[in-house]
Amino acid sequence: MKITLITQFLEGHGGTERVITELINHDLKNDYQVLVPSSGKPEWLQWFTRPKGYSVKICHHNTEQKKRCFVIQNILTQKPDIVLCLEGKANKLASYIRQQYHLHFKIISWGHTSITDSKNFIKENIHYADYHLAISSGIQKQLIDFGVAPENVFLIFNPIQSGSHKIIARPKTKAPFHAVFIGRILLDDQKNVRMLLHVLAKLPFKWQIDIFGQGKDIKDAQQLAHQLKIEKNISWRGWVPDPWDKISEADCLLLCSTYEGFPMVVIEAVSHGLPVIATDCPTGPSDIINDKNGILTPMNDQSAFIAACSKIYYLRDELDRQQVKKTALRFDIQNYISKLQHIYEYVGAQELLITP
DSSP, rough: EEEEEEEBOOOSSSSHHHHHHHHHOOTTTEEEEESSSSSOOOOOGGGOOOOOSSSEOOOOOSSSSHHHHHHHHHHHHOOEEEEEEEEEHHHHHHHHHHHTTOOOOOEEOOOOOTTTTTTOOOGGGGGSEEEESSSSSSHHHHHHTOOOOOOGGOOOOOOOOOTTOOOOOOOOTTTTTTEEEOOOOHHHHHHHHHHHHHHHHHHSSOOOEEEEOOTHHHHHHHHHHHHOGGGEEEEEOOSSSOOGGGOOOEEEEEESSSOOSSSSHHHHHHHHOOOEEEEEEEEHHHHHTTTEEEEEETTTOOOHHHHHHHHHHHHTTSSOOOHHHTTTGGGBHHHHHHHHHHHHHHHHOOOOOOOO
């Protein structure tokens, strides 16, 4: 099949980019055209290893009309069997193109964040898609709550190559608590770094943290760390292509998000045998974290998060990191590709649905 993927804005080095490249590198049965209407620095292009059978096109115009024309022209050239849409307005545009130019492709939405928490989401745009890939059970429920027929929603978690990942060593018994954060530096938005810093400032034992990532709030976050008098405990590592190569030992990954879709960094952590402490935000973490690989805490509950850090620290020698790693196997890329191929075949065999 020929698949056209219309992305949302891509920063150029995030979890969504990682998922796209994993999909295209491993799904060799289908040809992919990736259309990127808006992009930051496209570092992710170096992650492709597939020699042929795909193309990535980035629009370098700023106006919405130019971006729209970019998508239309490339779809008319490709004539895909399926259009995968990473955000609601792409569903609407794909539906317009199909009707305007009398094409017969199916439209599948593939959102990568919580629908109810996204600031850019318009509820009506969901219904321009014929089918939906839900990357977490929370998003699956949101889609059904918005009126999508359950039989048109396919729960398919994001994939990872888990088998070859090294096990990250635990620190020595008497060493300070060593945590890791990987993600965008956002103080009060999705990643909730403000809570993370306040939690760290209240830990009742010696600690250190490596913070990997960039973001619009990095200077404010560093200033807050200074105000809390914890800056000496923090190593700001910036963005690196593969932070896991830079981590030789750690106690756990910390994530205080207010919302997610399906946080790839959590699967990546457990695939390296690293336990995770995360807030139980509406979608994502609860599909991954269990009593064998980490701890979920209530949203915005600093006391519970501190207690979880204490448990991981004082019981650091009791968690079997091989068992932590095994919990990532259910998200393995080969299982994912097999399931996705069945979905493509099913969708392709269905009669075209009537869209708005």
